[in-house]
Amino acid sequence: MNDYRNYTTEDFAEDDFFRRWVIAPDAETDSFWQNFLVQYPEKNTVILTARSLLQAVSQVQIMPTETQGQRMWAAIEHRTAGLPGLEEQPDADDENRWVWPKIKRPDWFQLAAAVTLLVGIGWWYMLRSKLAEQPGSYSGLVAQSTIDLVEKINNTPQPLTIRFEEGSTVVLQPGSRVSYPAIFTGGKREVYLSGEGFFEVSKNPQKPFMVYANGLVTKVIGTSFMVRALEETKGVTVIVRSGKVAVFPIKSLDRTQPETGQPAGALLLTPNQQAFFDTDSDRLTRKLVEAPV
Structure with missing residues (x-):
């Protein structure tokens, strides 16, 4: 069995055993990959991305039957039969005459597979381009991460508590998700949220906690x-x-105000205050909470 611990998204997408689980799952593949995700939760995001890629590509793999392929090729031959130079037969009295070679009919399924591969590659690069165009979105930030992230999704009808390795927690509401490194390294603790979560952060002045x-x-x-x-x-x-x-637009992350040391446009919130960020206008507003949490 391959060592999947170091596999990238592309490696998983090309692996036969992984493809079998995504496209035609059975008891063996389902048991293996479910256990793998339990043992290596940090590979969750990579595997989800690879699954999405294969599922999207499979949607364009609508192969015609062999009979349909033969009919389509016959129609092509019929419509091109009158074009000059495609095929000519030698005269009986001129055996040395040079003729255009007859075009060999290609294998239909090989042709279809090649077209499908090109479509899949095009879809993959289109997806990556879309994510690059949305640097502040959850999917965009997760896709651009240079380290493996653990993703937790609350698919239950109740709030779900997630504990990070340094003791901080987040209570995810139903339908919400959060991605984070298994171990916070470097000078920041960075997590990515989609949906609603209540965070309780362990104090560490040397390593601020940042939610995107x-x-x-x-x-x-x-x-x-x-x-x-x-x-x-x-x-x-x-x-x-x-x-x-402190809250601020992600676009201000690299623009610091000298007088405050905070990113440009940052608002400082204290207990029972709230901020609203309008993603269309990039405008931040602050006010008191009507019903304190």
């Missing part, structure tokens, strides 16, 4: 707050219960 959600960044050291970034809406809401939180 639909174009907005919420930066904290140690506090509790709620982020609502539903995909079907055009905005993000952040409500603070304790501590202090």
Whole structure:
């Protein structure tokens, strides 16, 4: 069995055993890959991306039957029969006359497979281009991550609590998802949210906690707050219960204000304050919470 721990998205998409699980699953493949995801949760995002790729490609693999292929090729031959130079027969009295070679009919299924491969490659690059055009979106940020991320999805009707390795937690509401590294390395603790989550962050002044959600960044050291970034809406809401939180558009991440040390356009929120970020206008507004969390 292959060592799948170091596989990339492309490696999984090309693996026969993985393709069998995605396209024609059975008890053996389903048992193996479900156990693999339990043992190596950090590969969840890579596997989900590879599955999506194969499923999308399979949708264009609508192969005609052999009879349909023969009929289509016959129609092509019929319509091109009158074109000059495609095929000529030698005269009986001129055996040395040079003739155009007869075009060999290609194998229909090989041709269809080649076309499908090209369509699949085109779809893959189109998908990557779309994600690159949306740098602040959940899918775009996850796709651009240079490290493996663990993704947790709340497919239950109840809130789901996720605990990060350094002790912080997030309570995910139904239908929400969060991606994060198995171990926070470097000088920041970065997570990516789609949906609604209530965070309680362990205090660490040397390593701020940053939540990316639909174009907005919420930066904290140690506090509790709620982020609502539903995909079907055009905005993000952040409500603070304790501590202090800085929120700012992701576009301002690399533009720091010298006088405050915070990114340009950042708002500082204190307990029972909330901020709303309009993703269409990139506008941030702040107000008091009517019903404190």
